[in-house]
Amino acid sequence: MPQEICLINMNLHPEVCVKVQGDILPNPQKFQIDLGKDKFNLSLHFNPRFYQNAIVCNSFIDGQWGEEQQEDTFPFKGGTTTEISIIFDGSKFLIKLPGGYQFTFPNRQNLEDLDYLSVNGDFNVKRVDFD
Numbered sequence: 001m002p003q004e005i006c007l008i009n010m011n012l013h014p015e016v017c018v019k020v021q022g023d024i025l026p027n028p029q030k031f032q033i034d035l036g037k038d039k040f041n042l043s044l045h046f047n048p049r050f051y052q053n054a055i056v057c058n059s060f061i062d063g064q065w066g067e068e069q070q071e072d073t074f075p076f077k078g079g080t081t082t083e084i085s086i087i088f089d090g091s092k093f094l095i096k097l098p099g100g101y102q103f104t105f106p107n108r109q110n111l112e113d114l115d116y117l118s119v120n121g122d123f124n125v126k127r128v129d130f131d
Contacts, residue, residue, distance in 0.1 A: 004120035005128070008038070012114040014090035017131040019083060023124045026079040031121030033084065035093070036060070036109065038116050043109045044086065044093045048076050050122075057095075059108040066108055075099045081126070088114060 012018070020033055030049045036042035042060040049056060053074045059066040075098045076082060085096040090112065096102045119125050 003124045005118065005125050006039075007117040007128075008115060010115050010117060012088065012130065014088055014112070016114070017085055017087045017129075018117065019085045019127075019129040019131065020119055020125065021081070021083045021127040021129075022119075023081050023126065024076055024078050025122040025124065028076075028078045028122030031123035032119070033086070034060075034116070034118040035086065035088070035114050036116050037111060037114075039118065041109060042116075043107050043111050043114070044105055046084070046086070046095060046105075048074070050076070050078065055097075057105045061109055069105055071103055073097070073101045073103075075101060078122075 028050045030047060033046040034042045035044045040063050045058045045060055047056045055071040055074060057069045082098050087094040091107055093105045094102060
């Protein structure tokens, strides 16, 4: 059964690394990791879509979606355990995936710190670390 977590009032400053470890459910459709100010202002919406074999990233500002950025590298598989690392440096997010693949996504809101983290979808969270 999918599990959702939501953390608020985190006050994470630039140079923080958020590591999310968990199990991808068998026969998944998608899951997402959201970081930002609140659920209506997401600087990073990280969304692996198994039905497309693609990772879609976006921002959600004042209730409006931005332009999608799609990554064609797809290292995820249903029924496995995985870890995603996201490093926030103030101007962008560096996303590190299994197998050594990494890419960046801009901080379109120019947030100075992150207050909100949500993980949901076909993913059971085992651990969240902040380095």
